[in-house]
Amino acid sequence: ASPRTLDIPGEEGYGGRGVSYCATCDGFFFQNQRLIVVGGGDAALEEGIFLTKYASEVYIVHRRDQLRASQIMQERAFKNDKIKFIWDTVVEEIQGDDEKVTGALLRNVKTDEKQVFPIDGVFIFIGHIPNTELFKDVIDMDDQDYIVVDKLQRTNIDGVFAAGDVHDHIFRQAITAAGAGAAAAISAEKFIAELENRAYPGQ
Structure with missing residues (x-):
């Protein structure tokens, strides 16, 4: 942002x-x-x-x-x-x-x-101002143009995840962005594993 x-x-x-x-x-x-x-x-x-x-x-x-x-x-x-x-x-x-x-x-x-x-x-x-102009009319956003995600950092589009200042309008700190980024990466890897019909490590 x-x-x-x-x-x-x-x-x-x-x-x-x-x-x-x-x-x-x-x-x-x-x-x-x-x-x-x-x-x-x-x-x-x-x-x-x-x-x-x-x-x-x-x-x-x-x-x-x-x-x-x-x-x-x-x-x-x-x-x-x-x-x-x-x-x-x-x-x-x-x-x-x-x-x-x-x-x-x-x-x-x-x-x-x-x-x-x-x-x-x-x-x-x-x-x-979140830097989300690129995703308007594609990914769901709130009334302040921040991307809406669930607790797994998933957007409304399958396979698309968001993390950091594009969705966080409260903390906007590097450490919270890093945590959200890690969560998004794990969720993305699980999503890919399911597409490839393979087990995700730890499951």
């Missing part, structure tokens, strides 16, 4: 130089710096909380006046002294000095007031 982007000026240009979509990947590089986290769901809060291990301040920018995240994630974020919230606001531009991010242009969606907010990094967590 690919992270959803804001599609705003500066986002692509400062990718890897202050703009990130992965706190666990890049958080370490922002020791004692001020960061913005864009989003209001569980992922945004979880990653924002993680970033407080390194950052001096984390500002969660959300376009509404309430969060979509679970209650327990909200409570954890509200209790964290390093986290502050900027409500009813969107990021319209990411600014920098050609080497790194130095600020973000914020706009209040209710008042239309704009301000340049000095910042060292922008972490964006507004969802993911």
